[in-house]
Amino acid sequence: MSPIISVSNLSKTYGSGFKALKGINLDIVKGEIFALLGPNGAGKTTLISIICGIANPSEGRVSIGGHDIIADYRAARSMIGLVPQELHTDAFETVWATVSFSRGLFGKPKNPDHIEKVLKDLSLWDKKDNKIITLSGGMKRRVMIAKALSHEPQILFLDEPTAGVDVELRKGMWEVVRTLQASGVTIILTTHYIEEAEEMADRIGVINKGEIILIEDKATLMQKLGKKELTLQLQNKLDAIPAALAAYNLELSDDGHAVTYDYDTKGDRTGITSLLNDLRNAGVRISDLDTRQSSLEDIFVSLVRAP
Numbered sequence: 001m002s003p004i005i006s007v008s009n010l011s012k013t014y015g016s017g018f019k020a021l022k023g024i025n026l027d028i029v030k031g032e033i034f035a036l037l038g039p040n041g042a043g044k045t046t047l048i049s050i051i052c053g054i055a056n057p058s059e060g061r062v063s064i065g066g067h068d069i070i071a072d073y074r075a076a077r078s079m080i081g082l083v084p085q086e087l088h089t090d091a092f093e094t095v096w097a098t099v100s101f102s103r104g105l106f107g108k109p110k111n112p113d114h115i116e117k118v119l120k121d122l123s124l125w126d127k128k129d130n131k132i133i134t135l136s137g138g139m140k141r142r143v144m145i146a147k148a149l150s151h152e153p154q155i156l157f158l159d160e161p162t163a164g165v166d167v168e169l170r171k172g173m174w175e176v177v178r179t180l181q182a183s184g185v186t187i188i189l190t191t192h193y194i195e196e197a198e199e200m201a202d203r204i205g206v207i208n209k210g211e212i213i214l215i216e217d218k219a220t221l222m223q224k225l226g227k228k229e230l231t232l233q234l235q236n237k238l239d240a241i242p243a244a245l246a247a248y249n250l251e252l253s254d255d256g257h258a259v260t261y262d263y264d265t266k267g268d269r270t271g272i273t274s275l276l277n278d279l280r281n282a283g284v285r286i287s288d289l290d291t292r293q294s295s296l297e298d299i300f301v302s303l304v305r306a307p
């Protein structure tokens with residue numbers, strides 16, 4: 001299936017000479033929730049701004065549903081809803097008026113049924129006649145999402161939807177995002193919260209210093225996370241893993257002086273006790289052992305620290 005968004009070789013150098021994006025390649029699949037995870041200043045907002053046509057790329061191309069964002073700007077932009085990082089709403093308008101007005105900005109004919117559906121999906125229907133200034137912070141954020149959905153985009157960008165938001169509101173936001181995905185919207189969100197990427201995303205991309213350093217299905221990433229690695233230093237060099245130990249899928253180090261064993265910390269049993277027994281029975285003597293576990297946090301920290 002062809003991607004709904006295709007970013008190729010995208011770079012951005014700001015007027016100051018600062019290179020905020022360096023050769024980004026990224027495909028977004030229709031219907032997925034993609035989390036772009038990265039520390040502050042990594043380039044998340046810059047990337048989103050270019051995809052949404054708010055900033056110009058210095059190099060590279062972006063196409064949305066096959067429409068080039070520069071050559072075919074209007075068609076590309078109409079497929080996208082954007083909830084920016086900085087929230088600003090017209091305080092004295094009603095919810096209904098501000099959301100309806102946003103739709104008009106895209107030149108779409110009025111469609112009260114659609115606005116009603118959006119407000120209901122976001123649990124804002126009973127607030128439709130309230131002035132925005134009277135709403136709580138969480139509701140204001142939902143109004144911003146409603147505005148972004150007013151013109152029936154197929155793709156929704158949420159730039160740091162829960163930054164500075166308390167835990168309860170964050171969970172509410174996650175619910176909203178899932179509801180939107182179920183209604184067929186493709187969602188790209190940025191976050192600097194690892195937990196949020198873990199919780200929400202089908203796929204996670206890690207960005208640091210203007211480069212995407214990892215893109216992986218969350219399920220694959222999580223499998224790696226549940227895994228621990230046991231390394232056994234051997235007293236004597238092994239040329240090959242003894243056949244009696246084949247079931248453990250051990251990996252022999254290049255120098256033949258260590259074997260590593262992967263096990264699942266979430267499983268019922270690790271298999272370590274029987275491994276040690278079977279090693280002894282096979283005449284393999286151990287001089288030392290060591291375990292390590294990689295979490296998304298570890299992976300993230302080591303990736304963003306790498307020079």
Ligand SMILES: Nc1ncnc2c1ncn2[C@@H]1O[C@H](COP(=O)(O)OP(=O)(O)O)[C@@H](O)[C@H]1O
Pocket residue numbers: 014015016018020038039040041042043044045046047
């Ligand atoms: N208009 C601008 N002019 C110059 N530098 C900018 C501008 N906007 C952002 N930057 C710089 O580009 C880098 C990436 O910023 P941004 O995309 O906002 O990161 P993020 O959203 O991941 O926090 C930062 O170092 C930021 O200071």
Ligand SMILES: [Mg+2]
Pocket residue numbers: 044045046085159160
């Ligand atoms: Mg940002």
